[in-house]
Amino acid sequence: MSVKSDLLEQDIADVAARYSNLPSHLPQWLIDIGVKPNAPIISATRVGAADKNNKTDVLISLENSSPIKISAKLSNADYFGNWYGHVRFLSEFGEETFNRLTEDVTRWANWWVHQTNAPFVGVSICFGKRTGNTAKRFLDIFSVEDIYSIVRGFSTNNYTDNMANCLYINSNAPQSLEELLDNLEPITEEAIKKATGEFMIAYRPINPLKEGTNRGKNVYTQFVPNRRLEEPTVVTSPSELAELGEFKEVTPNRLNHNHVLNTLEKEYNIIIPRKQ
Structure with missing residues (x-):
């Protein structure tokens, strides 16, 4: 991990931690993975590289809602x-x-x-x-499924907080929670290809x-x-x-x-x- 990557992750966590609730309007794909509009924010934590198998860089825990588990990458990150x-x-x-x-x-x-x-x-x-x-x-x-395993993470037990459910690919940290959510992307073949090419x-x-x-x-x-x-x-x-x-x-x-x-x-x- 680079210093720039560490700072980006911490900045994302700090921005989310300033808010008490998610907005009332969310992108549909976030709702589809179980994130609820207006959900109270319990915590926003930089997880980082404490575990080599971890792909969640920032964990936003929510009340009565699925968490937002962000894999953060600088725009010029290769891997x-x-x-x-x-x-x-x-x-x-x-x-x-x-x-x-x-x-x-x-x-x-x-x-x-x-x-x-x-x-x-x-x-x-x-x-x-x-x-x-x-x-x-x-x-x-x-296989194609192996790509998703690399990007979102892999778990051999019931603990899945280490498995990311969205991507933030940007060299600039968000300035608000709304900007953060607008820049998140689902982990799809299209998003991965946009980030890495083939x-x-x-x-x-x-x-x-x-x-x-x-x-x-x-x-x-x-x-x-x-x-x-x-x-x-x-x-x-x-x-x-x-x-x-x-x-x-x-x-x-x-x-x-x-x-x-x-x-x-x-x-x-x-x-x-x-x-x-």
Whole structure:
């Protein structure tokens, strides 16, 4: 989360908290999801990213009414689902989809290693807006319903406050409750497409020489050497790496880039320098 995103969420919550009731006239789609006109406002709270599975950024609790659960995005935000790990992936999409994805990511990585100048030993994923060679059509791997799961959130129990029921996509905070409600949108295919264009998977190869914390993200493919080198050898280019082995599919065991780098060094004498 960026500072700008945090401020937007807090500003939305602060605006709603200044009012005691919703207006008497609401957009029909809000009424359709159970939000009642004139409902007393119990609280307006910024939830934020306390839970990685949470998609409700601002929760407006109402008396005798369904709550308004807002997923807030800056206008220039690229991702609805950022850095999906294996555990979260399995809970939302299942093992069959995981297997399809690791197969495709592995095929892509064995191609990309010959196109890039930046070394990498694994590929992580995000979902949302993406173009170019690191973009993959979401629907080539996933279903339409999976898009909604990413955007509105996912729950495995009866607690659903973490699941958003509307979107606020704007870099400017609302100045009034009426302006906030006017700028809310239902979570529909049309609204998602307006925000992201075609929904994509972003393949994120991580360069160990230049990236630090991102090396802790789970990988959906890993580099595996053909053999152990006789002497410790420093490798800094993808072309050197490609001569030593290939990328292979992974199981959902929470493997990350640092794990792969450690294995390469300890078991194969391949040392790829890391940003400190």
